[in-house]
Structures are given as structure tokens and as C-alpha cells.
Amino acid sequence: MKVEEKGHTITIKDTQGDIATFLEKVTSGYVGFKEHNIIIDLTQYNTLTLQEVVSFLSLSNKHREAKKSFVIVVNDFDFNEAPDEMVIVPTLLEAHDMIEMEEIERDLGF
Template sequence: MKVKEKGHTLIIKKSEGTLLEFIEKINAQYNSYKKFNIIVDLSDEDIDDQGDDLLLFEELALSQAEENKSFVIVVENIDFNEFDEELVVVPTLLEAHDIIEMDEIQRDLGF
């Protein structure tokens, strides 16, 4: 797992192991991550077309929402309309940063 800090955001990229092992590592270290917005970069991973694997991140996304922080997953080539509002999935890192910026503006305005 590779972690890169960019301002108030952490970009976490899976580097080895299974997706489930990756999620377990994030959960184990969550206390040190929860004060940041989180982008999980899975752009190089083979994710099924329906995104069922991504539902494993839903608990983390809800935890981030409780901390008033953003949680965005980057995956290419997937049906982005398949996800409810708890799970934010975008095709590029640029879009992930844009989503976080919009979320922070909304939080600053009290929405």
C-alpha cells in the first residue's frame, strides 16, 4: 500500500495483495487517516464491471462521512451510476480532487 499526502488529502494506492487485504490495511490504520480526506486509487486494478468489489469500501466511506471528511474511489471503466450516494466513484484522480474541493466548499458554507 502506498500513501501520498497532498495537502488535506491522502491518496492511497494498492500495491500488493488482494483487495480485501488492502481494505483490512486501511481499516487497521484508519485512526491515522481519519483527519484527512481520502482518495483510494484503484485505477490500475481489475475491478468487475458492476463494481461489486467496491461495496467493500462502504463502511469506510460512512466512517469518513461521520468525521465530516470525503472518501472518493478512483476506478476506470465502470458503470458509475451503479453506486448510491454513500460511495463516490470517479474515473480519474483529477475528478477525485475536484469532488473533494466541492465537498469542502459545501462544508465551509454549512451544507
Template structure:
């Protein structure tokens, strides 16, 4: 797991050999990240699938309740089948764009 801090956003990249190990680390260390916008980057995991993405659902909901953004960056999944509760995009640039838009919405009181 590689963690990068940039301004008001933290990016966590999956470098684990298994998704379950990565999810366990993110979940167990969540309190360290609950006060910043969070990007979960799983693009290096070629076997990442929709069922694994859905396992982030509880974390995403909790993070949004704290008025922070939670975005997953994944490739090679069917974005039409992604649950609406999890912001999912194919690139880091789009993840940062989503966070910027959500920050503006929060500033405007939406």
C-alpha cells in the same frame, strides 16, 4: 499500498496483489487517516468490480460523519450502479475536484 499526502488530502493507491489484502490494510490503518480527506485509488486493479466497491461503504459513511471527504477512483465499472453513499470517479483529477467542492460546501455550512 502506496500513501501520498498532499495538503489536506491523502491518496492511498492499491499496490497489493489482492483486493482483500488492500481492504484489510486500509481498514486496520484507518485511524491514521480519519482526520484528512481520503482518496482510494484502485485504478491499477483491472479486476476491481462493483461488489468490491461496496465493501468501502462503511468506511465512506464513517469518514463522512467526521466531516471529511471519501472518494474512490476506479475504472471500468458501471457508475450508474454505484451506491450514492460512495463517491466514485474515474480519475484522480475528478477526485480532487469532488473534495474541493465538498470542502466549499462544509465551509458554507451545508
């Protein structure tokens, strides 16, 4: 697992190639990340199933309840299949843009 901090955002990337193990590591290390916005970078996976992406839903909901952004980056994915409460984008640039927009919305009280 590779963790990169940039300002108020932490990007977490899997280095093992096993989505279930990666989710366990992120969940167990969550205490260290909870004060930051989180980007989960899954771009190294060529194909992911809906079930694999949705496995991050409970962590995403927990983080969003704490008024922080949680964005998943996936290359080749049908974004229409994902639950509405999950934020899934195709690039890291879009993930950072989404967090910036959510920060502005929170600052404005939306």
C-alpha cells in the same frame, strides 16, 4: 500500500493487487488517516465488481460522518450501479476536484 499526502488529502493506492487485503490494511491504518480527506486509488485494477467497490462502503460512511471526504477512483466501472452515498470517480483529477467542492460546501454549511 502506497500513501501520498498532499495538503489536507491522503491518496492511498494498493500495491499488492488484492482488494480484500488492501481494504484490511486501510481499515487497520484508518486511525492515521482519519483527520484527512481520503482518496482510494483503485485505477490499477482492470475490472472490479460492484461487490468489491461496495466493500469500502462502511469505511466511506464512517469517514463521511466525521465531515471528511472519501472518494474512490475506479477506471472501468458502471457508476450508476454504486450506492448514492458513495463517491466514485474515474480519475484522480476528478477525485481532487470532488474533494475541493465538498470542502467548499462544508465551509458554506451545506
